[in-house]
Amino acid sequence: METSREDVGIAVRSAFLRKGTQQRFSLLVLVIISISLLLIESVETKPLNYLRSIIKDTIYRSSLVVSGPSKGFNYVVQKVKDHTNLYNNLNQLKQENNQLKSKISREDFLKLENTQLRKLIDEQVDSPINLVSARVMLDKQSPYLNSFIINIGINKKIKKGLAVKDGSNFIGRIVDVNFFSSRVLLITDLNSKIPVIVEPSGNHAILSGHGSDLPDLQYLPENNKVKEGDKIYTSGKEGIFSPGIPIGKVKKKDGHLNVELFSDLDQITFVNIVLSNSEENK
Amino acid sequence: MAILFKNFKFNIFRTLPLIMLFFISLHGSSIIDLKLFSINISYILVYFWVLRQPATMGYGFIFISGIITDVVFGLPLGVNALSLLIIAAVAAYVRVVTVNITLINDWISFIPALLIANLIYFISLSFSNISIDYLSLFTNSVFTFAFYPILWAFFSLFLKVIRF
Numbered sequence: 092m093e094t095s096r097e098d099v100g101i102a103v104r105s106a107f108l109r110k111g112t113q114q115r116f117s118l119l120v121l122v123i124i125s126i127s128l129l130l131i132e133s134v135e136t137k138p139l140n141y142l143r144s145i146i147k148d149t150i151y152r153s154s155l156v157v158s159g160p161s162k163g164f165n166y167v168v169q170k171v172k173d174h175t176n177l178y179n180n181l182n183q184l185k186q187e188n189n190q191l192k193s194k195i196s197r198e199d200f201l202k203l204e205n206t207q208l209r210k211l212i213d214e215q216v217d218s219p220i221n222l223v224s225a226r227v228m229l230d231k232q233s234p235y236l237n238s239f240i241i242n243i244g245i246n247k248k249i250k251k252g253l254a255v256k257d258g259s260n261f262i263g264r265i266v267d268v269n270f271f272s273s274r275v276l277l278i279t280d281l282n283s284k285i286p287v288i289v290e291p292s293g294n295h296a297i298l299s300g301h302g303s304d305l306p307d308l309q310y311l312p313e314n315n316k317v318k319e320g321d322k323i324y325t326s327g328k329e330g331i332f333s334p335g336i337p338i339g340k341v342k343k344k345d346g347h348l349n350v351e352l353f354s355d356l357d358q359i360t361f362v363n364i365v366l367s368n369s370e371e372n373k
Numbered sequence: 374m375a376i377l378f379k380n381f382k383f384n385i386f387r388t389l390p391l392i393m394l395f396f397i398s399l400h401g402s403s404i405i406d407l408k409l410f411s412i413n414i415s416y417i418l419v420y421f422w423v424l425r426q427p428a429t430m431g432y433g434f435i436f437i438s439g440i441i442t443d444v445v446f447g448l449p450l451g452v453n454a455l456s457l458l459i460i461a462a463v464a465a466y467v468r469v470v471t472v473n474i475t476l477i478n479d480w481i482s483f484i485p486a487l488l489i490a491n492l493i494y495f496i497s498l499s500f501s502n503i504s505i506d507y508l509s510l511f512t513n514s515v516f517t518f519a520f521y522p523i524l525w526a527f528f529s530l531f532l533k534v535i536r537f
Contacts (some may be wrong), residue, residue, distance in 0.1 A: 101464060118462050121436045125458060128440075128451035129497055143450070150399070150444040158398040180410050229401070229445070235505035238447050267447065281504050302506050 108321075144269035151240055151272045154229055164229070168358055221366040222256075223247050227359055228272060237280040237302065240360060244269045254332040254365040257354040261285075261325055261336040262362065278338070279306055287338060288326040292316040295326055298338065298350060305342060305349035319343045323350050333365060386535045390422045390429050390528075398441040408514045411509065415442065417524045419457050420486055423464035424479060425532060435461050452497045456472060456490040463489060476525055483521055487514050 131139065173180070225241040243249055245268055253265045255275045263283065267274035276283055283300040289308070294315045300306045311317060323339040327334025339352040397414055405412045415438065422430040439454025446453075463486035471478055491514050498505060 098470075101469075116431075116433045116436075118432055118458055118465065121432050122455065122458050122462070125436065125451040125455040129449060129455065129500065132449040132451065132501065146440075147444050150441055154399045154401065154441075154445055157396060158401070161400065236447055236503070260390070276447075281506055282502070302509065327401055332458075 147267075147269045148244075148271050151229060151269075158229065167371050222363045223249075223366055224363055226274075226361055226362055230359075235302075237277040237300065237356070238266070238274050239277070239359075241275055241364075242271065242275050243364075244273045245269055248366060249273050249364060254336060256336060256363045256365065257356075257359050257361075258363070259337060260274055260353040261332070261338045262352070262354050262356060262359065264332070265364065272330075275362065278352070279304060279356060285332075285338075286326045286328040287323050288334070289315075289317050289341065290322045290324060292318075292321060295328065296303075298323065304356070305344065305351060308341065308348040308350055311348070317348060336365075386531075386532060387429050390418060390426075391434055391533075392433070394418050394430070394434070394438050395441070398438040398445065401442075401445045404446075404513065411513045412520045413513055413517045414524075415453075416460050416487065416525060417492065417521055419460050420464045420483055420521075421479070421525060421528045423461045424468050425474065425528070426535075427465070427468065430456065430461070432461060448503065449501045451499070452501075455497060456494045457516075459490045459493050460486050476522055479525060480518075480521055482516060487518055 109298045221244070223243065225243045225247075227239050228242040231242040241255075249265055249268050251265055251268055254261060255265060259354065261278070263275045263277040263280075264285075265273050266276040278285055278298060279300045279302065281300055281302055283298075283306070285298040287298045287308070288294070289296060289297055289311075292315060294311055294317060296311045297309045298306050299309045308323070319341055323338045323340065325332045325334055325336040337353055339350040341352070342349045342351040394415060397418070402414070405414055418470040419430060419435055419476075419509060423435075435457050436454050439457040442448075442453040442457075443450050462481070467479075467486075470481075491510060494510070497505070
């Protein structure tokens, strides 16, 4: 009995402590380094944050290079698909062209009218929201986390918690910022909880992701009047996001209230980040 | 000249598993997500090569590849590195205590490796603010285990080519 226990001890020591042929580190040392990294992950100091940003930026750029061939392949596949749909596209484009021609004449008139009205009220056109655009650099969806990397970071004054939009629709928030890249946590992720308002009922709720395409609408009052098709907007209650950014519409599924998003999160190439309200800056 | 060429070919083939490990880590495909289920390829890769040809898979490289996976997937630094090192540790232990190399032996001993690695994964994440779908983690473990023989056959064939 004692001999077999000794054997196990020898085997464990051999596995963990011996470096073996062509091994520079023993497993035990690397395990200790990994645990130390995990422990210092929550420590927020400037040198550590700088180091983390450098490591992450370097890995994101390398990942972009490695993903190049597969992206190229997907591009070629898409091009082949586009060519096979050429005839249908041509007919569709002809129809669209006719519609656009008729719209242009009306648009010219509207432009003229708009210029005259602006002159009249001496309006200074100013967007109430300060936006910055970014390109999706890496979109590596893990089965556990829904997020992607964008190509701007501290260099464009990006901060943690800022709202991210696809066009005018809310799709997520910034959770990690490096020098030249940032991570966007999508609203479908398990860790995403966004305060929202349902229109027209005006009920407040929390939009909670759970990994699938349809996030849940939670913490609604018991006597709510939420119906299928009601629109969901950010409520701005937590004070970080602007209120009234459209998110999606209510969809009832198996007795649960889910939200069908206005944006297709798999098809996003460019995003807008809401830096702050210009009114707040003033 | 022929010996030099043979050595060159041998070295290229020998580093291929390591190149593959780094490629899948950087490409973000260490976990292949097939909508209904997912498979952790890096676990299988590390387990097989540490068990069968430890010289091709340095522990330091496994650690770095884990760190890369953590960064690409947005997890706290060290989670995947620790899990992969645990897989490597179990493989190294199994290598010391077993004599015969068979698929069944490898496959069965892969169960504790997966269980311990995922337990470590679970514990590491529970200390951070990140929540994950633990059902997905469980199905991932089951399908990684089920997928092992296929990659085992492929890697064994590859190993024969290297040794040849």
